[in-house]
Structure formats: structure tokens, C-alpha cells
Amino acid sequence: MVTSSFDYYAPTSVADALALLDQHGDDAKLLAGGHSLIPLMKTRLAEPAVLIDLGKISTLSYINEQDGGLAIGAMTTYSEIAGSELVQSNAPVLAEASGQVADNQIRNRGTIGGSLSHSDPAGDLPAVALALGAQLTTSSSGAHRTISADDFFVDLLTTALEPNEILSEIVIPALPAGTGTAYAKFANKASHYAVVGVAAVVTVGSDGTCQSARIGITGAGPKATRATGTESALVGSNLDDSAVRAAASHAGDGIDFNEDVHASGEYRAHLISVYAARAIRAAVENAS
Amino acid sequence: MAQEITLTVNGATRTNQVEPRLLLADYLRSVLDLTGTHVGCDTSNCGACTVSLNGDAVKSCTVFAVQADGADVTTLEGLASDDGTLHPIQEGFWEKHGLQCGFCTPGMIMSSLDLLSKNPNPTEAEIREGLSGNLCRCTGYHNIVLAVQFAAEKMNSGS
Ligand SMILES: Cc1cc2nc3c(=O)[nH]c(=O)nc-3n(C[C@H](O)[C@H](O)[C@H](O)COP(=O)(O)OP(=O)(O)OC[C@H]3O[C@@H](n4cnc5c(N)ncnc54)[C@H](O)[C@@H]3O)c2cc1C
Ligand code: FES
Ligand code: FES
Numbered sequence: 001m002v003t004s005s006f007d008y009y010a011p012t013s014v015a016d017a018l019a020l021l022d023q024h025g026d027d028a029k030l031l032a033g034g035h036s037l038i039p040l041m042k043t044r045l046a047e048p049a050v051l052i053d054l055g056k057i058s059t060l061s062y063i064n065e066q067d068g069g070l071a072i073g074a075m076t077t078y079s080e081i082a083g084s085e086l087v088q089s090n091a092p093v094l095a096e097a098s099g100q101v102a103d104n105q106i107r108n109r110g111t112i113g114g115s116l117s118h119s120d121p122a123g124d125l126p127a128v129a130l131a132l133g134a135q136l137t138t139s140s141s142g143a144h145r146t147i148s149a150d151d152f153f154v155d156l157l158t159t160a161l162e163p164n165e166i167l168s169e170i171v172i173p174a175l176p177a178g179t180g181t182a183y184a185k186f187a188n189k190a191s192h193y194a195v196v197g198v199a200a201v202v203t204v205g206s207d208g209t210c211q212s213a214r215i216g217i218t219g220a221g222p223k224a225t226r227a228t229g230t231e232s233a234l235v236g237s238n239l240d241d242s243a244v245r246a247a248a249s250h251a252g253d254g255i256d257f258n259e260d261v262h263a264s265g266e267y268r269a270h271l272i273s274v275y276a277a278r279a280i281r282a283a284v285e286n287a288s
Numbered sequence: 289m290a291q292e293i294t295l296t297v298n299g300a301t302r303t304n305q306v307e308p309r310l311l312l313a314d315y316l317r318s319v320l321d322l323t324g325t326h327v328g329c330d331t332s333n334c335g336a337c338t339v340s341l342n343g344d345a346v347k348s349c350t351v352f353a354v355q356a357d358g359a360d361v362t363t364l365e366g367l368a369s370d371d372g373t374l375h376p377i378q379e380g381f382w383e384k385h386g387l388q389c390g391f392c393t394p395g396m397i398m399s400s401l402d403l404l405s406k407n408p409n410p411t412e413a414e415i416r417e418g419l420s421g422n423l424c425r426c427t428g429y430h431n432i433v434l435a436v437q438f439a440a441e442k443m444n445s446g447s
Contacts, residue, residue, distance in 0.1 A: 001330050002309060005307070006308055010357070034355070035332060039331060079344070103420045103421025104403070104420070105335060105347045105399065108344040192420075
């Protein structure tokens with residue numbers, strides 16, 4: 001399949017990329033790993049006149065320890081994240097979910113910045129960013145902005161990014177002592193996209209009760225969201241099986257469930273509670 | 289507007305004028321005549337188009353040739369020695385009958401190369417997971433797994 005024609009630029013610095021973005025405005029699209037954008041261009045659902053490839057900007061690709069948490073460049077690939085010992089120790093759920101995206105070849109190209117910016121309703125990392133309380137740093141000409149993951153995902157394929165902004169860094173705060181994390185997804189058999197996916201970050205006190213919980217869910221509705229009903233039911237509970245089940249039964253509260261060829265809304269509503277319970281149990285297990 | 293790209297393909301430096309929308313798979317097949325790289329689905333699913341880009345397996349139907357400017361690309365044609373001696377992975381597919389029609393085989397071999405370069409001793413489950421981006425309509429995968437195990441053993445014994 002052949003895409004529409006476009007002009008291609010491969011800037012080597014963020015400043016140059018931003019200047020190109022300012023110059024070409026709405027005609028331009030940023031290209032990261034290309035594994036959402038190129039398929040859309042092949043089917044001509046996207047026909048940008050200008051592509052600004054971020055792939056040659058080496059300063060956007062890194063994983064650093066920061067204040068006990070992590071700072072990750074937007075162009076870091078799933079493979080780099082899944083294989084990073086630093087991510088495995090400071091934000092294990094991010095490594096776990098990145099290793100479950102699609103397949104090896106796609107993980108070698110797709111990026112964390114592309115995944116979050118695209119806000120695909122079946123993408124894995126938006127749920128993980130919500131559960132970890134990630135802070136997203138954007139760059140525009142002469143300015144930086146920090147957007148909390150809670151405010152970033154606005155709607156189906158829509159984020160809080162302005163057209164002149166590049167998502168440049170993902171900051172993940174340190175996990176408190178006693179915290180366990182886990183990702184559980186019901187994957188589409190062919191693509192591995194999440195039919196539903198749940199990321200759980202749970203802090204267990206020395207008395208075994210839940211001190212705090214952040215649950216991010218994807219696949220269920222038009223965008224990734226936090227399961228706040230589940231979170232508040234968990235906090236203060238003793239995290240035994242019935243407490244986890246009761247809390248997980250709220251995972252779908254308020255969601256306008258997706259209906260498609262992969263699953264009916266009713267089935268997704270069922271799955272989301274099952275997978276929420278699995279993710280929470282695994283997170284509690286990992287906390288000890 | 290055509291743009292100049294220079295990259296290394298199977299050890300040789302190549303410079304060409306290409307339209308930005310030319311896919312890496314089509315560049316390899318149509319411009320360089322390297323038709324070992326197959327295009328099966330053209331939708332990023334089947335893995336028949338897999339090549340090595342700077343040491344990582346990628347689906348070349350989902351990469352523009354201009355993105356590979358300056359890169360080091362290896363295709364199936366780059367694996368055997370000049371004297372025709374097969375790469376251990378190719379030998380594995382031959383010895384274990386890891387193919388029937390052969391359409392998926394170039395991609396299977398290039399994915400196996402990525403897997404074994406990063407994990408020289410994969411378990412059966414790791415082989416199946418590592419090749420999950422490659423679809424085969426003929427074999428049922430069983431002999432493909434045996435082929436990769438054959439190659440791993442041979443590559444580890446250094447012979
Ligand atoms: C067959 C297949 C299976 C897949 N399975 C899964 C799966 O199981 N789970 C999953 O989560 N995903 C899956 N994906 C999607 C894949 O993870 C994509 O790589 C990802 O959604 C987008 O990341 P990218 O780096 O490829 O971005 P691109 O496709 O390059 O860009 C996506 C969008 O984000 C914008 N963008 C990219 N980077 C930035 C930035 N830094 N700042 C601002 N805007 C930016 C682009 O302009 C574009 O609009 C699959 C894709 C395919 C083709
Ligand atoms: S042809 Fe590229 S994945 Fe099928
Ligand atoms: S051998 Fe025919 S598709 Fe794999």
C-alpha cells in the first residue's frame with residue numbers, strides 16, 4: 001500500500017523539530033516509531049503533507065534514575081524499556097506491560113512517547129502511566145510544560161498536547177516502600193492490543209492493609225482511565241480475596257464500554273472486573 | 289520530491305534517490321532487487337518483511353526507506369557466506385524441515401536471528417514468543433521451533 005506523498009524532515013535536535021513544527025503547523029505530523037501512524041497513512045486515514053521524524057534526535061532516547069523514580073525520553077522503545085534493569089526495579093509494571101506490547105519487531109520500533117501521544121483506546125502504556133502517576137513533560141518553542149497523566153488522556157485518540165508541542169519526557173515518581181505493581185491484560189490473539197488491560201500499583205502497610213492504590217485501565221472505553229471506585233474500595237481494606245473481588249467489581253463504573261468485533265460491551269464489562277482482580281492480586285503478591 | 293539516502297545493506301554501501309513515501313520493504317525489493325524480503329500482509333502483522341535494522345528485527349513494510357538513512361540493514365540475502373555456506377539458522381530450517389511453501393521463511397529467519405543474538409539459549413516458550421510477530425500458514429510452527437533449537441545448539445557449540 002502506498003501512502004500519500006509528503007515532505008520528510010529528520011531534524012537532529014528538539015529545537016529544530018519544534019521550528020519545523022511551527023513552520024508547517026497543521027500540515028505536519030510527528031513521526032516516532034511509526035507503528036500507529038504509518039498504518040493510518042497506508043489506509044489514507046492520515047494524509048499529512050509533512051512528516052517530522054523524531055528518530056534522529058538521540059537526546060530523546062534514554063532511561064535515567066531520578067529521585068528514586070525514572071525519567072524516560074519519549075523516543076525510548078518498548079524493547080529498551082522492557083529490557084532495562086532500572087525500569088524493572090523502579091517501575092516494574094512499565095517493563096512488564098512494555099514486554100507485552102504486540103510482538104518483538106513492533107517493540108523494537110514503537111516508543112513510549114508515541115504510545116501515550118496516540119492515546120489508542122487499546123494501547124497498553126496509557127493505563128500504566130495513569131497507575132504510576134506519571135508526569136509528562138512537553139516542549140514547544142521556548143517553553144516546557146508538565147502535564148499529569150491524569151489530565152493527559154482527553155478522549156479517543158485525543159490528548160492534552162497542543163499542535164505545536166512535542167512530548168519529550170516521561171517522569172515516574174519513586175514508589176513508596178511496600179508497593180507492588182502488576183499488569184494484567186486480555187490480549188487480542190492476533191495483534192496483542194488490549195481487549196481490556198489493567199495496571200495496578202498497590203501499597204501495603206506493615207499491618208497488611210492497603211495504604212494506597214492506583215488502578216489504570218485500558219481497552220474498556222474510549223480512552224484509558226483510572227478505576228477510582230476500585231481504588232477507594234481497596235484503601236483501608238485488608239486485601240483478602242473478598243476485599244479484592246469487591247473492589248474489582250467497581251472497575252467498570254462509569255465507563256461507556258467499547259463494542260467491536262473483538263468483544264461486546266457486556267463482555268468487556270465482565271472482563272474488566274476479572275482482570276482488575278488479577279492485577280490487584282499480583283500487585284499485592286509483588287509487594288511482599 | 290526525491291531525497292538521497294545512503295545506507296549499508298548486507299555490508300555494501302548503497303546510495304539512492306527515493307521518494308519519502310517509499311517503504312523500506314519496497315526499496316529493498318524494487319530498487320535493490322533483494323526479493324528475499326517478502327511482503328505478505330502489508331499491514332504490520334505477518335512479519336514476512338522482517339529485516340535487521342541496526343541489529344534489531346523490524347517489519348520493513350512499516351518503516352520508510354528515508355528512516356533507514358545512515359543505518360545498517362541486513363536482509364536474508366546477507367546471511368549465507370560468500371561461498372554459499374548457509375547460516376546456522378538457514379541450516380536449521382533445512383535440516384528440520386522448518387518450511388512448507390517458504391513464503392514466511394525469510395521473516396522467520398530474520399526474527400530468529402534477532403532472538404538468538406539477544407538470547408542464545410531460548411526455551412521453547414521463548415522461541416514461540418520471540419517469533420509471535422511472524423505468521424506461518426503452512427507448518428503449524430512445530431518444525432520452525434525445532435529449526436531454531438537446532439540453530440541455537442549449533443551457534444553455541446561454535447561449529
Ligand atoms: C500489528 C500491531 C500490533 C500492535 N499491538 C499493540 C499492543 O498490543 N499494545 C499497544 O499498546 N500497542 C500496540 N500497537 C501500537 C504500537 O504500540 C505503536 O507503536 C504505538 O501505538 C505508537 O507508537 P509509535 O512510536 O509507533 O508512534 P507513531 O506511530 O510514530 O505516532 C503515533 C502518533 O503520536 C504522535 N507522536 C508520536 N510521538 C510523539 C511525541 N513525542 N510528541 C508528540 N506527538 C507524538 C504522532 O504524530 C502520531 O500522531 C500495535 C501496532 C501494530 C501495527
Ligand atoms: S508484510 Fe510487513 S508485516 Fe506483513
Ligand atoms: S511455510 Fe508457508 S507460510 Fe510458512
